[in-house]
Amino acid sequence: MAQKPSIPKGTRDFGPAEMIKRNYIFSTIQKVFIKYGYQPIETPAMENLSTLMGKYGEEGDKLLFKILNSGDFLSKADDALLEEKNSLKISTQISEKGLRYDLTVPFARFVVQHRNELSFPFKRYQMQPVWRADRPQKGRYREFFQCDVDVVGSDSLLNELDLIRMMDEVFRLLKINVVIKMNNRKILSGIAQAIGAPEKMMDITMAMDKLDKVGAEKVYAELHDRGISDDAIEKLKPVLKLQGGNCMRLEVLEDLIGDTPDGATGLKEVREILDYLSAFTLESEVEVDQTLARGLNYYTGAIFEVKAADVKIGSICGGGRYDNLTGIFGLPGVSGVGVSFGADRIYDVLTELNLFPSEAASATRVLILNFGDKETSYALSVLQQLQQEGISSEFYPDTVKIKKQMKYADQKNIPFVIMIGEEEMESGALTLKNMTTGVQDKYVVEEIIKHVKK
Amino acid sequence: MAQKPSIPKGTRDFGPAEMIKRNYIFSTIQKVFIKYGYQPIETPAMENLSTLMGKYGEEGDKLLFKILNSGDFLSKADDALLEEKNSLKISTQISEKGLRYDLTVPFARFVVQHRNELSFPFKRYQMQPVWRADRPQKGRYREFFQCDVDVVGSDSLLNELDLIRMMDEVFRLLKINVVIKMNNRKILSGIAQAIGAPEKMMDITMAMDKLDKVGAEKVYAELHDRGISDDAIEKLKPVLKLQGGNCMRLEVLEDLIGDTPDGATGLKEVREILDYLSAFTLESEVEVDQTLARGLNYYTGAIFEVKAADVKIGSICGGGRYDNLTGIFGLPGVSGVGVSFGADRIYDVLTELNLFPSEAASATRVLILNFGDKETSYALSVLQQLQQEGISSEFYPDTVKIKKQMKYADQKNIPFVIMIGEEEMESGALTLKNMTTGVQDKYVVEEIIKHVKK
Numbered sequence: 001m002a003q004k005p006s007i008p009k010g011t012r013d014f015g016p017a018e019m020i021k022r023n024y025i026f027s028t029i030q031k032v033f034i035k036y037g038y039q040p041i042e043t044p045a046m047e048n049l050s051t052l053m054g055k056y057g058e059e060g061d062k063l064l065f066k067i068l069n070s071g072d073f074l075s076k077a078d079d080a081l082l083e084e085k086n087s088l089k090i091s092t093q094i095s096e097k098g099l100r101y102d103l104t105v106p107f108a109r110f111v112v113q114h115r116n117e118l119s120f121p122f123k124r125y126q127m128q129p130v131w132r133a134d135r136p137q138k139g140r141y142r143e144f145f146q147c148d149v150d151v152v153g154s155d156s157l158l159n160e161l162d163l164i165r166m167m168d169e170v171f172r173l174l175k176i177n178v179v180i181k182m183n184n185r186k187i188l189s190g191i192a193q194a195i196g197a198p199e200k201m202m203d204i205t206m207a208m209d210k211l212d213k214v215g216a217e218k219v220y221a222e223l224h225d226r227g228i229s230d231d232a233i234e235k236l237k238p239v240l241k242l243q244g245g246n247c248m249r250l251e252v253l254e255d256l257i258g259d260t261p262d263g264a265t266g267l268k269e270v271r272e273i274l275d276y277l278s279a280f281t282l283e284s285e286v287e288v289d290q291t292l293a294r295g296l297n298y299y300t301g302a303i304f305e306v307k308a309a310d311v312k313i314g315s316i317c318g319g320g321r322y323d324n325l326t327g328i329f330g331l332p333g334v335s336g337v338g339v340s341f342g343a344d345r346i347y348d349v350l351t352e353l354n355l356f357p358s359e360a361a362s363a364t365r366v367l368i369l370n371f372g373d374k375e376t377s378y379a380l381s382v383l384q385q386l387q388q389e390g391i392s393s394e395f396y397p398d399t400v401k402i403k404k405q406m407k408y409a410d411q412k413n414i415p416f417v418i419m420i421g422e423e424e425m426e427s428g429a430l431t432l433k434n435m436t437t438g439v440q441d442k443y444v445v446e447e448i449i450k451h452v453k454k
Numbered sequence: 455m456a457q458k459p460s461i462p463k464g465t466r467d468f469g470p471a472e473m474i475k476r477n478y479i480f481s482t483i484q485k486v487f488i489k490y491g492y493q494p495i496e497t498p499a500m501e502n503l504s505t506l507m508g509k510y511g512e513e514g515d516k517l518l519f520k521i522l523n524s525g526d527f528l529s530k531a532d533d534a535l536l537e538e539k540n541s542l543k544i545s546t547q548i549s550e551k552g553l554r555y556d557l558t559v560p561f562a563r564f565v566v567q568h569r570n571e572l573s574f575p576f577k578r579y580q581m582q583p584v585w586r587a588d589r590p591q592k593g594r595y596r597e598f599f600q601c602d603v604d605v606v607g608s609d610s611l612l613n614e615l616d617l618i619r620m621m622d623e624v625f626r627l628l629k630i631n632v633v634i635k636m637n638n639r640k641i642l643s644g645i646a647q648a649i650g651a652p653e654k655m656m657d658i659t660m661a662m663d664k665l666d667k668v669g670a671e672k673v674y675a676e677l678h679d680r681g682i683s684d685d686a687i688e689k690l691k692p693v694l695k696l697q698g699g700n701c702m703r704l705e706v707l708e709d710l711i712g713d714t715p716d717g718a719t720g721l722k723e724v725r726e727i728l729d730y731l732s733a734f735t736l737e738s739e740v741e742v743d744q745t746l747a748r749g750l751n752y753y754t755g756a757i758f759e760v761k762a763a764d765v766k767i768g769s770i771c772g773g774g775r776y777d778n779l780t781g782i783f784g785l786p787g788v789s790g791v792g793v794s795f796g797a798d799r800i801y802d803v804l805t806e807l808n809l810f811p812s813e814a815a816s817a818t819r820v821l822i823l824n825f826g827d828k829e830t831s832y833a834l835s836v837l838q839q840l841q842q843e844g845i846s847s848e849f850y851p852d853t854v855k856i857k858k859q860m861k862y863a864d865q866k867n868i869p870f871v872i873m874i875g876e877e878e879m880e881s882g883a884l885t886l887k888n889m890t891t892g893v894q895d896k897y898v899v900e901e902i903i904k905h906v907k908k
Contacts, residue, residue: 005563005783008500008551016493037818037848039470044597046462066522070587074539082536085528097462109459119865133524156851329459364491394491397610411573
C-alpha cells in the first residue's frame with residue numbers, strides 16, 4: 001500500500017476556489033499600491049542566517065526555519081558538541097540559511113545591498129509568503145502571506161498620509177468597514193515622561209497595549225508588578241481612561257503630556273497628519289488611540305493598526321514609522337514608514353461577511369459539451385471563435401455521458417454550456433444553456449458571444 | 455562595523471525593473487491558461503520529505519533542500535551515527551521537511567490528497583518558485599520559477615491539442631518565434647522494437663536525445679558503449695538521419711516502425727493531434743521530431759519541447775503525457791498531460807531580443823513636484839483627482855531641490871511631471887512636462903487627465 005500523502009502541519013494547499021478568492025484580495029491590494037506609485041520587489045525565500053538571527057528577539061530566533069547545509073554537513077561539526085547533543089550550538093555549524101520570517105528584515109537588507117541602484121525615497125511593495133515555526137493553531141499558520149508597503153528615505157509625514165489613504169482605499173474596495181487606529185511612539189514616551197517614569201516607557205507601553213483585551217484593572221496590576229510606582233499609576237489613569245473624538249482626546253493629551261519634549265512632538269505630528277487628512281473624504285474612521293503600541297519596539301514615530309468593525313478578529317493591517325531599520329546592516333539615518341496587510345485574516349473577514357464577489361467563483365465562462373467524434377471539429381471551431389473573443393472556454397475532452405459533463409460544469413461553476421449535436425451543426429443554431437437560470441435556447445455563435453460577454 | 459549584507463549564492467533579489475518585466479511574462483502566460491479553462495492552485499513551499507524523496511532519482515535526493523527540525527532536533531538522533539558523522543543517515547533523523555524541487559510531484563500529491571473535492575478532468579496551472587541545491591552557474595539558480603499547466607483524468611488527445619495551442623498563443627503574445635517539437639514515447643519504443651532491441655529502449659532514447667548537441671557519430675559511439683549491437687545501430691541510422699516535413703517523416707517512420715505495436719499506436723496518436731491542429735492557424739511551426747525524449751522517463755505518450763528560433767538557448771518550455779504520476783501516492787490509473795514554461799529562460803530571450811514592451815518600464819504615470827508647504831494642500835487635491843481617475847500618481851514627499859525631484863522622476867521612468875507654484879495656483883493652469891519629449895505646457899487638471907491617459 002502506498003503512503004497516504006499529507007503536508008507539513010501548519011501549511012496549506014490552496015485549491016482553485018480559494019486561489020481565486022485569494023487572488024481577488026492580492027490584486028485589490030496591489031492595484032492600490034500601484035496607484036500610489038509603489039513598486040514591487042521580491043527577495044529570496046532563503047536568507048543567510050547572519051541576516052536573520054538576532055533581529056526578532058530570542059524567541060524569534062527559535063522560530064526560524066533553518067536549512068540543512070548540503071553535502072557532508074557533519075564533517076565540519078564540532079565533535080564535543082555532537083557528543084553532548086547540543087542542538088542549539090550544532091545548528092549554527094550545520095546550517096547557514098533560513099527561511100524568511102517576515103518581509104521587513106529582508107527589505108532592510110535589500111535596501112542596504114542595492115542602495116546605489118535605488119532612487120530615494122524608495123517606495124516598494126512586497127507580497128510573499130513567510131515562515132515561522134510557531135505552534136500551529138486556528139488562524140495561525142507556519143507558512144502565511146504578508147503584503148507589505150513601505151517608503152524609506154523620507155521623513156515627511158506626507159508618507160503617513162499616503163499610507164492611511166491606501167489603507168482606507170483597500171478596505172473600501174474590499175467593502176470591509178474598518179477603524180484605522182493611529183498613535184505615535186513619541187506620545188507613548190511623552191506619557192512615560194509625564195508620569196515621572198521615563199525609563200519605564202517600554203513596560204508602560206506593553207502593559208497599556210493590553211487594555212482592550214484585559215481591562216484597566218489588570219493593566220494597573222501589571223504596571224505595579226513591573227515596578228511602576230503607585231503615584232505614577234495614578235497619574236496614568238486619566239490617560240488610560242481617555243475616550244472620545246480625536247479633537248477632544250488631543251486636547252486632553254495636550255494638558256497631560258504637552259509639556260514633555262517627546263509628548264509635544266508626538267502631538268504635533270498627529271495633528272499634522274490629521275490636518276492633511278481633512279482634505280480627503282475617507283470611508284473609514286481614523287481614530288487617535290494613545291494606548292496603541294503594537295508590541296514591536298522598533299517604531300519611532302507613527303503607529304497604525306486597522307480593525308474590522310463588524311468581525312471579532314485581531315488587527316487586519318498595521319505598521320508604523322521606524323527611523324533606523326537599515327542601521328543593523330550598516331546604513332544609518334534612513335527613515336522609513338510602512339504597513340503590512342494580513343491576507344489570511346482579511347480572507348477570514350471576507351468569508352464571514354460573505355463579501356467575496358460572485359465573479360470570484362470561476363474563471364471559465366463556457367463549456368462546450370462533447371457529443372462525439374462526428375461533432376468534434378465543429379465544436380473546436382466554435383471553441384476557437386469564443387477564445388478569440390477573449391472568452392475563457394473549454395471543450396470537454398472525453399466522449400462520456402452528458403450527465404457527467406453537466407456535473408463537471410456544475411462543480412466548476414461554469415455559467416454557460418453549449419450543446420452541438422447533428423441538428424445544431426446543420427442549422428448553425430447552437431443550444432446555449434444558462435446554468436444559473438436553467439433556461440436554454442438556440443443561437444448562432446455571434447449571438448452566443450454577445451450573451452456570454454454579459 | 456556592521457556586516458555587509460548578501461544573499462545565499464544561486465538566489466536573486468528582484469528589483470522593480472525586473473519585477474515589472476517578470477510580471478509581464480507571468481501575467482501573459484496566466485491569461486492564456488485562464489482562457490483555456492485552467493484553474494490556479496498553490497502548494498506549500500515545504501513538503502514532507504517522505505513526499506519528495508525517491509521521486510527524482512538518487513541525484514535529485516541530494517539536491518533537495520532539507521529543513522532542520524525545530525527545537526532539540528539532536529535528542530532523537532542515533533549516537534553511533536553521530537559519532538561516525540554519517541551525514542546522509544543523520545539527515546533523515548534531524549529533518550522531516552524539504553523545499554519543493556518541482557511542481558509536478560507536489561501536484562500529484564495534491565491530486566491524490568484532494569481527489570474527493572476535485573472535478574475531473576482537473577485542469578490546473580501553478581506558478582511558484584522551486585529550489586534545488588545545484589551548483590549555481592550562468593542561467594542556473596537555486597531558487598527559480600516554474601509555470602506548469604496540466605490536465606489529469608482524461609486520456610483524450612484533445613488535451614494535447616489544447617496544450618499546443620496554448621504554447622503557440624503564449625509565445626505569439628510574447629512575440630517570440632518558436633518551434634514546437636513533438637514526439638511520442640510510443641514512437642521511441644517502436645524504434646527500439648523495430649531495430650530488435652526492445653529492452654534497450656531507455657539506452658537508445660538517452661543516446662538519441664543528445665543528437666542535437668553532439669552529432670550522429672558520437673551518438674553511434676554511445677550506443678555501442680551501451681551495448682547496442684552493430685546491426686541494431688545500422689538499422690537505427692535512417693531513423694536518426696530522418697529530416698524534413700512532418701508528412702514525409704511520418705511516412706518514412708511508418709515504413710520503419712509501423713509494424714511494431716507501439717510504433718503503430720504512437721504514429722496514430724501523432725497523426726490525430728496533427729489532424730486536430732490542421733483546423734487552427736498557428737503562428738509557430740509544430741515539428742515532429744522522432745529523436746526528442748527530454749530525458750525524463752515518466753512520459754508515456756506525447757512529448758513536447760519548445761525552442762526559440764532566434765536565440766541560442768536551451769528549451770523554453772516542455773512536457774508531455776504521463777500515465778501514472780499519481781500512482782506513487784496510491785492512486786493508479788489517472789492519466790495526465792502537461793507542460794512547464796521556463797520563466798527565467800523566457801526572460802533571457804525577451805531581454806536578448808529586446809522584446810519587453812515599453813509600458814513594462816514603470817507603473818507611475820505622474821509625479822507632482824513638491825514646491826513647499828504653501829503649495830502642499832493644492833498639490834494634494836490634484837493628486838486626489840488624478841488617482842480618482844485611476845492614474846498612478848505620486849506627490850514628492852520632501853521639500854528638496856527641484857533638480858533632485860526631477861532626477862527621481864527620471865530614474866523611476868515616470869513619463870509626466872506636474873509643477874504647481876504660486877502662479878499655477880492662482881490661474882489653475884498647471885505646468886505639465888512630458889519627460890519623454892521634454893515639452894512642457896500649461897493645462898487645467900481636466901486637460902492633464904486626458905493627456906496623461908493618452
